[in-house]
Amino acid sequence: xxxxxxxxxxxxxxxxxxxxxxxxxxxxxxxxxxxxxxxxxxxxxxxxxxxxxxxxxxxxxxxxxxxxxxxxxxxxxxxxxxxxxxxxxxxxxxxxxxxxxxxxxxxxxxxxxxxxxxxxxxxxxxxxxxxxxxxxxxxxxxxxxxxxxxxxxxxxxxxxxxxxxxxxxxxxxxxxxxxxxxxxxxxxxxxxxxxxxxxxxxxxxxxxxxxxxxxxxxxxxxxxxxxxxxxxxxxxxxxxxxxxxxxxxx
Amino acid sequence: xxxxxxxxxxxxxxxxxxxxxxxxxxxxxxxxxxxxxxxxxxxxxxxxxxxxxxxxxxxxxxxxxxxxxxxxxxxxxxxxxxxxxxxxxxxxxxxxxxxxxxxxxxxxxxxxxxxxxxxxxxxxxxxxxxxxxxxxxxxxxxxxxxxxxxxxxxxxxxxxxxxxxxxxxxxxxxxxxxxxxxxxxxxxxxxxxxxxxxxxxxxxxxxxxxxxxxxxxxxxxxxxxxxxxxxxxxxxxxxxxxxxxxxxxx
DNA sequence: GCCGTTGCGTGATAACCTCTCACTGAACCT
DNA sequence: AGGTTCAGTGAGAGGTTATCACGCAACGGC
Numbered sequence: 001x002x003x004x005x006x007x008x009x010x011x012x013x014x015x016x017x018x019x020x021x022x023x024x025x026x027x028x029x030x031x032x033x034x035x036x037x038x039x040x041x042x043x044x045x046x047x048x049x050x051x052x053x054x055x056x057x058x059x060x061x062x063x064x065x066x067x068x069x070x071x072x073x074x075x076x077x078x079x080x081x082x083x084x085x086x087x088x089x090x091x092x093x094x095x096x097x098x099x100x101x102x103x104x105x106x107x108x109x110x111x112x113x114x115x116x117x118x119x120x121x122x123x124x125x126x127x128x129x130x131x132x133x134x135x136x137x138x139x140x141x142x143x144x145x146x147x148x149x150x151x152x153x154x155x156x157x158x159x160x161x162x163x164x165x166x167x168x169x170x171x172x173x174x175x176x177x178x179x180x181x182x183x184x185x186x187x188x189x190x191x192x193x194x195x196x197x198x199x200x201x202x203x204x205x206x207x208x209x210x211x212x213x214x215x216x217x218x219x220x221x222x223x224x225x226x227x228x229x230x231x232x233x234x235x236x237x238x239x240x241x242x243x244x245x246x247x248x249x250x
Numbered sequence: 251x252x253x254x255x256x257x258x259x260x261x262x263x264x265x266x267x268x269x270x271x272x273x274x275x276x277x278x279x280x281x282x283x284x285x286x287x288x289x290x291x292x293x294x295x296x297x298x299x300x301x302x303x304x305x306x307x308x309x310x311x312x313x314x315x316x317x318x319x320x321x322x323x324x325x326x327x328x329x330x331x332x333x334x335x336x337x338x339x340x341x342x343x344x345x346x347x348x349x350x351x352x353x354x355x356x357x358x359x360x361x362x363x364x365x366x367x368x369x370x371x372x373x374x375x376x377x378x379x380x381x382x383x384x385x386x387x388x389x390x391x392x393x394x395x396x397x398x399x400x401x402x403x404x405x406x407x408x409x410x411x412x413x414x415x416x417x418x419x420x421x422x423x424x425x426x427x428x429x430x431x432x433x434x435x436x437x438x439x440x441x442x443x444x445x446x447x448x449x450x451x452x453x454x455x456x457x458x459x460x461x462x463x464x465x466x467x468x469x470x471x472x473x474x475x476x477x478x479x480x481x482x483x484x485x486x487x488x489x490x491x492x493x494x495x496x497x498x499x500x
Numbered sequence: 501g502c503c504g505t506t507g508c509g510t511g512a513t514a515a516c517c518t519c520t521c522a523c524t525g526a527a528c529c530t
Numbered sequence: 531a532g533g534t535t536c537a538g539t540g541a542g543a544g545g546t547t548a549t550c551a552c553g554c555a556a557c558g559g560c
Contacts, residue, residue: 029489034493036400037399037400038400038401039398039399040291040293040397040398040399041290041324041399042399065292073425086277128423131366139400145395145473145476145478146391146397146476147289147290147294147396147397147471147476148289148292148476148477149289150286150287150288150289150389151288161479167408177462179419184466184488184491184492184495185488185491186484186489186491187492188491189484189485189488192485193482193483193484195483196481196482196483200377208492211489212493214469214473215466215469215470215473215489215493216466217469217470218466218469218472218473219465219466219467219468219469219470220465220469222395222467222468222469222472223395223464223465225395226395226397226398227398228395228412231409232443232446232447233443233446234436234439234443235436235439238434238436238439239436239461239465241432241434241435242435243460243462243465244500245434250496250500
């Protein structure tokens with residue numbers, strides 16, 4: 001039950017399948033609504049069904065369980081972030097090519113290999129894209145980077161998207177001019193355990209930089225989104241920007 | 251209902267009050283147990299009551315509601331962290347005084363004002379104390395720094411303890427030799443909005459440093475505790491140490 | 501020592517929630 | 531046209547928070 005019929009993407013689907021996917025989408029849409037206003041723990045299948053004018057158990061035709069729905073929301077959130085990252089670097093490369101009248105037909109490929117030092121680096125583009133994405137829907141960010149249920153293990157499909165996101169970040173970090181900083185014990189440890197970087201041909205400085213980007217930006221964003229800065233009147237956006245600049249310089 | 255009878259600390263209490271506080275403590279203890287294994291959203295008053303051999307509604311003699319219990323757990327967690335911070339800097343000052351045979355009777359006061367450059371700075375002591383405290387009970391850390399319920403507003407008592415923690419951190423940062431870094435727009439913004447620092451006589455560099463400590467260490471700790479580093483085989487402790495060193499140098 | 505007050509614990513109850521089951525009815529395909 | 535598939539319903543089990551009225555034991559003043 002509740003398994004999507006194997007229709008490729010949005011091809012020629014039977015009206016029944018189109019109906020099903022539409023109902024699925026509406027359920028998820030209302031779920032996002034509840035998530036944004038009441039948090040993940042307060043997501044109620046019954047309330048969604050009532051909103052849609054259906055009875056409670058009807059939703060179990062579309063999702064195996066409440067956890068299955070949440071898992072799919074998590075997957076969609078990861079997918080959305082990955083797409084945002086891809087689009088950010090692609091748009092950046094395109095805008096840069098436009099600005100310097102340097103038309104390049106191939107849409108794929110090595111966007112970070114050029115050594116144009118005057119342009120804003122991809123990591124900065126990614127950083128601000130991340131912040132925009134997070135502020136657009138705080139609960140969506142917190143759904144994937146917030147407190148997990150202790151026993152929860154993300155399915156492989158989700159970890160694959162997470163790895164994809166990390167790859168984009170690694171590419172962007174690899175395009176940065178590497179500042180030689182003293183090797184720390186952490187660098188040594190990182191040199192031994194870099195298998196997780198999916199065969200990415202990045203040195204440990206690049207790995208370390210990508211991890212620093214991740215943790216530092218998450219630190220600022222997470223505290224901001226969780227409301228821990230309320231009461232302190234400073235602008236979190238400026239703090240984020242300062243952290244990005246520091247990351248680029250260091 | 252469910253208001254503690256006004257007995258000062260642990261003074262001469264009537265047997266009834268002693269019983270009450272003991273039951274309260276047992277409830278919270280079992281609540282922490284559930285919290286550690288199932289997360290905050292799965293905390294069940296009914297299950298706690300059953301564990302204690304009582305009926306469900308009996309717990310409402312001690313806590314107004316489930317949210318009231320969680321709020322008190324949050325308060326206790328903040329209190330525990332604040333005490334840990336106080337103890338960390340006190341122990342550090344004491345150990346240092348011991349090591350150099352520099353006995354000082356006064357236990358309070360200005361522990362960070364000495365210009366002993368060779369000693370490990372208080373901020374580093376605080377950082378590692380924080381990590382030890384977080385790893386000892388990850389859910390306790392995530393309870394106060396993790397995903398909040400969207401509408402939740404912490405009571406004044408809790409924000410007061412949070413401010414107390416921030417004061418300890420500010421004191422430790424003020425004791426650091428200040429590295430003059432270029433003033434960013436964030437520094438300017440911080441200079442205008444520093445009221446939150448509770449009348450702390452700290453310049454904006456100190457404020458910025460304290461905030462950087464907070465956000466960066468939280469970034470590493472939060473992702474580690476949430477399990478986002480599983481699959482990557484590096485040692486999060488070394489990463490934390492590298493971040494601390496970077497903070498001290500930068 | 502007795503008695504009134506206070507407070508703890510219980511069972512019943514209401515209103516939610518997730519989730520299962522048997523069943524109806526309509527749409528779809530052959 | 532007829533059989534199959536699937537959406538949706540109502541009933542129901544078992545869980546939760548939370549309120550209520552009630553019994554009962556302990557405590558304190560007289």
